Amino acid sequence: MDWQALNLSLLLGALTVAILLPLALVLGRWLALARFRGRAVIEALVTLPLVLPPTVIGFYLLSAMGPQSWAGRAWAALFGSGLAFSFEAILVASVLVNLPFAVQPVQRAFESIDADLRDAAATCGHSLWHSLWRIELPLAWPGILTGAVLTFAHTLGEFGVVLMVGGSIPGKTRTLALSLYDRVQAFDMASANEMALLLMAVSLVAVSLVFLLGQRGRRHG
Numbered sequence: 001m002d003w004q005a006l007n008l009s010l011l012l013g014a015l016t017v018a019i020l021l022p023l024a025l026v027l028g029r030w031l032a033l034a035r036f037r038g039r040a041v042i043e044a045l046v047t048l049p050l051v052l053p054p055t056v057i058g059f060y061l062l063s064a065m066g067p068q069s070w071a072g073r074a075w076a077a078l079f080g081s082g083l084a085f086s087f088e089a090i091l092v093a094s095v096l097v098n099l100p101f102a103v104q105p106v107q108r109a110f111e112s113i114d115a116d117l118r119d120a121a122a123t124c125g126h127s128l129w130h131s132l133w134r135i136e137l138p139l140a141w142p143g144i145l146t147g148a149v150l151t152f153a154h155t156l157g158e159f160g161v162v163l164m165v166g167g168s169i170p171g172k173t174r175t176l177a178l179s180l181y182d183r184v185q186a187f188d189m190a191s192a193n194e195m196a197l198l199l200m201a202v203s204l205v206a207v208s209l210v211f212l213l214g215q216r217g218r219r220h221g
Contacts, residue, residue, distance in 0.1 A: 005179035006176050009155070009175040012155055013153075020099065033110065055160045055161070055164055065083040084165060087172055093166070150206065153205075158175065
């Protein structure tokens with residue numbers, strides 16, 4: 001087992017969830033309640049990372065983070081090092097490709113809340129924040145937790161986009177999925193099997209938890 005790669009993957013997953021969850025709450029609730037002409041376009045943009053090949057996303061991110069780009073030059077001026085092929089680069093990539101995994105379950109959770117509950121809370125004089133905290137979040141928590149679980153599990157298995165923008169630098173950008181690939185390339189099948197089994201177990205637990213949360217949400221609904 002490549003413990004260094006595992007620790008880096010866990011850190012990447014935790015930071016991705018920490019960044020995406022607040023964004024998913026805001027964007028998911030807004031998409032659930034808003035009614036405007038361009039809503040379908042925004043939903044399509046949120047969903048796009050699900051259908052785009054990871055290498056396509058990685059290519060454009062690498063172009064945007066390269067030393068000749070404004071972001072790359074600004075990063076180098078501030079921190080004295082390049083943005084591409086860094087942990088920060090794979091974190092940005094991870095946040096982008098996991099956007100639909102975080103936003104869509106949250107959006108569906110808020111959509112399932114009866115509008116009459118919001119109207120009743122407003123009639124009783126509750127503020128938007130009070131209604132969100134005391135009524136909506138307790139009802140939407142299965143979807144919120146589902147988004148967090150899916151985001152974390154998907155981050156652990158990311159390969160193409162991470163390889164494109166981060167390479168496979170030990171201790172810096174080499175995640176568990178990349179380490180697994182490297183072990184196969186080196187014909188170290190025993191180590192590769194350990195990592196594959198771990199990733200498979202995490203995926204199975206994540207999917208099982210998602211189904212359990214879905215059942216709980218339907219019972220409450």
